Amino acid sequence: MMLAPGMEIMLRVDRLSGDGRGVGRLNGLAVYVDAAAPGDVIRARLTRLTRARAEAQIVRVEEPSSSRVTPRCPHVGTCGGCLWQHLDYHAQAAAKEAIVxxxxxxxxxxxxxxxxxxxxxGDPWHFRNRMEFSFQPPDRVGLHRRGRWDEVVDLQTCFLPSPRTVTVLHVVREFMRQHAIPCYDTRTHNGFLRHIVVREGRATGELLVALITAAGPFPEGHDLAQRLRQEVPGLTGLLWAVNASKSDAVDADAVYVLHGRPFIYERLGGLTFKLGLLTFFQTxxxxxxxxxxxxxxxxxxxxxxxxxxxxxxxxxxxxxxxxxxxxxxxxxxxxxxxxxxxxxxxxxxxxxxxxxxxxxxxxxxxxxxxxxxxxxxxxxxxxxxxxxxxxxxxxxxxxxxxxxxxxxxxxxxxxxxxxxxxxxxxxxxxxxxxxxxxxxxxxxxxxxxxxx
Missing domain, CATH: 3.40.50.150 (Vaccinia Virus protein VP39)
Incomplete structure (x- = not known):
């Protein structure tokens, strides 16, 4: 059978690749498919073809794998934060062991x-102690769309961090809209709000929030601090960080403390660690x-x-x-x-x-x-x-x-x-x-x- 991009095929998915995609074989050719589960029988459309491999997108799952589950998050498929929520967690762990x-x-x-x-x-949910959210005009704030550096999914919820971190996201978004504070545009480099960083001490309960902006005045900063203190329990510190570069990386040329202190403590292995805005630490x-x-x-x-x-x-x-x-x-x-x-x-x-x-x-x-x-x-x-x-x-x-x-x-x-x-x-x-x-x-x- 001659294969060509656009052709629909039937495929049984055998395993997961090191980059998270399902892999099956057709006429001896490895076919890589996003959002597939080992054991799935799928109808897929070929999108790319080389001598060594093919890539395809699922049209329909004809026979779902026993390891396939309903994703918990409504943003699955668009948000780049999770790729395997359609897999039972035991299947995820087994796949990672096989990948190693x-x-x-x-x-x-x-x-x-x-x-x-x-x-x-032990619990695959609400485990992340640090999150970086991005802004996009006119008023989106969340995580990047999968494979897109210039597009942000306006998150309504997220099951990776604690509910307290999600509350921070909602409070900042509501405040931004109420005060008509413009979001930064990574293409034109206009606008003000760039990122929210939330860092949590899981063993200490401390919480550090940083709002990263472009250069310019931020007269609403202290009002935001008051709003967060009212609505987010245990807020240890709120920072305003200025990043004047055109790079979209989370960075800071200057940092101002709007509330509390500019760091939190976390405990790990019987030790105490001091963590600031940009400190690298296991998440x-x-x-x-x-x-x-x-x-x-x-x-x-x-x-x-x-x-x-x-x-x-x-x-x-x-x-x-x-x-x-x-x-x-x-x-x-x-x-x-x-x-x-x-x-x-x-x-x-x-x-x-x-x-x-x-x-x-x-x-x-x-x-x-x-x-x-x-x-x-x-x-x-x-x-x-x-x-x-x-x-x-x-x-x-x-x-x-x-x-x-x-x-x-x-x-x-x-x-x-x-x-x-x-x-x-x-x-x-x-x-x-x-x-x-x-x-x-x-x-x-x-x-x-x-x-x-």
């Missing part, structure tokens, strides 16, 4: 993969706690070891391991994060950590302050650590490496590089911090083979 296994086995060239059962979320406190337990287990510390922590951020892993180590050195490229890590160490009375601003591949700081580390921990961004960093680690030759990854594909590539330096995987633990998406965290323990 297949990524490491297929993409990493790793023949023997021993993946532990995924640590699934699922409950699951981050469980992931931290895995990192501690895989580090296997007994109190005498020297530890190096690359991409240390605000010190989450370094500080969590400090109580079980002799010395911990944290390396981070962002100066603000290093300053926050030092402040968090002082906040918790930890004195055996040292933090430096440096690129992860520059391990001279580690060697200058300690002999070869007994354990090296790294938690790189989605792009992975890359060849230069992995080679630097290989040359440093720590006996044990604990790699925390948010991207199985780049994890596989990095691990393959490290294998060439005499390391083997001892344990692999997936953790689900992002229900209703295809994103999955993974912690890998690697041991250096004796004599290598």
């Amino acid at each position: 296994t297949e990524s490491l086995r297929g993409l990493g060239g790793l023949s023997e993969v021993r993946v532990r059962p995924i640590i699934a979320a 699922n406190t409950v699951q981050a706690e469980r992931m931290l337990e895995v990192v501690r287990e895989f580090a296997g510390l007994r109190g005498t070891e020297h530890v190096a922590d690359l991409y240390c951020g605000v010190g989450t892993f370094a500080l969590a391991l400090a109580g079980q180590a002799s010395q911990v050195i944290g390396i981070e490229a962002l100066r603000a994060a290093v300053e926050a890590a030092r402040e968090n160490a002082a906040l918790n009375g930890i004195t055996n950590t040292t933090f430096y601003t440096a690129e992860a591949a520059d391990l001279r700081w580690v060697l200058a302050l300690q002999s070869r580390p007994d354990v090296l921990v790294l938690d790189p961004p989605r792009a992975g650590a890359g060849v230069a960093v992995m080679r630097a680690i290989g040359a440093l030759a720590p006996p044990r490496v604990v790699y925390v990854s948010c991207n199985p594909t780049t994890l596989a590539s990095d691990l393959r590089e490290l294998q060439g330096w005499g390391y083997e995987m001892a344990a692999i633990q997936p953790v689900d911090l992002f229900p209703h998406t295809y994103h999955v965290e993974c912690v890998v323990q690697l041991q250096r083979i004796a004599g290598r």
Whole structure:
């Protein structure tokens, strides 16, 4: 059968891909379909065709999979926040475990993969402790439409953050409309309101709200603060942040406190962390706690070891391991994060950590302050650590490496590089911090083979 774009086909969906789409095979060709569930039999319309693969859109689900459920949110299909609400949560967790296994086995060239059962979320709803909402003229505020940087879905509800965060969204939207405050247009760069950031301390109950605007006066700011104090319980701080750049990224050139203080506290792993507007921190406190337990287990510390922590951020892993180590050195490229890590160490009375601003591949700081580390921990961004960093680690030759990854594909590539330096995987633990998406965290323990 000759295939062509626009043709309708019947397809049985076999699995989910690493980017969240359903995959079936037709005439030996892999067909990728959005919003599909493994076990679905669907009628689909081909939208793109190459020699290696095809893409299609569902026309009708002829036989629904047993794992298909009715999405809870009315914005599913338009909002880019969730892609898997049509899947039973147990099926989501199983798919993520399979994605980790297949990524490491297929993409990493790793023949023997021993993946532990995924640590699934106890409650897959209302888990996010930080949300970024965007404005769009004339008066929309919410999350971006899937695949569109220039279009915002006007959210009426959201089941990812707490109900308190959704209340903030409603209060700000109503206030904006009552006072006719113009939204920023990312195409023309006119307007004022750009983003709302809501950050919540799930263990402390504290709440920080920031309204990010273009440059200009904001005479309504104190009235908004009064409205939020009245309608949002436990408001710790309200910030007005000015971002004068044309970039749509959440950033701030200047920050003004309209109420309370410009930070909140959160507790994780028995430690207290100070979090500001732009501080990077895991967005699922409950699951981050469980992931931290895995990192501690895989580090296997007994109190005498020297530890190096690359991409240390605000010190989450370094500080969590400090109580079980002799010395911990944290390396981070962002100066603000290093300053926050030092402040968090002082906040918790930890004195055996040292933090430096440096690129992860520059391990001279580690060697200058300690002999070869007994354990090296790294938690790189989605792009992975890359060849230069992995080679630097290989040359440093720590006996044990604990790699925390948010991207199985780049994890596989990095691990393959490290294998060439005499390391083997001892344990692999997936953790689900992002229900209703295809994103999955993974912690890998690697041991250096004796004599290598």
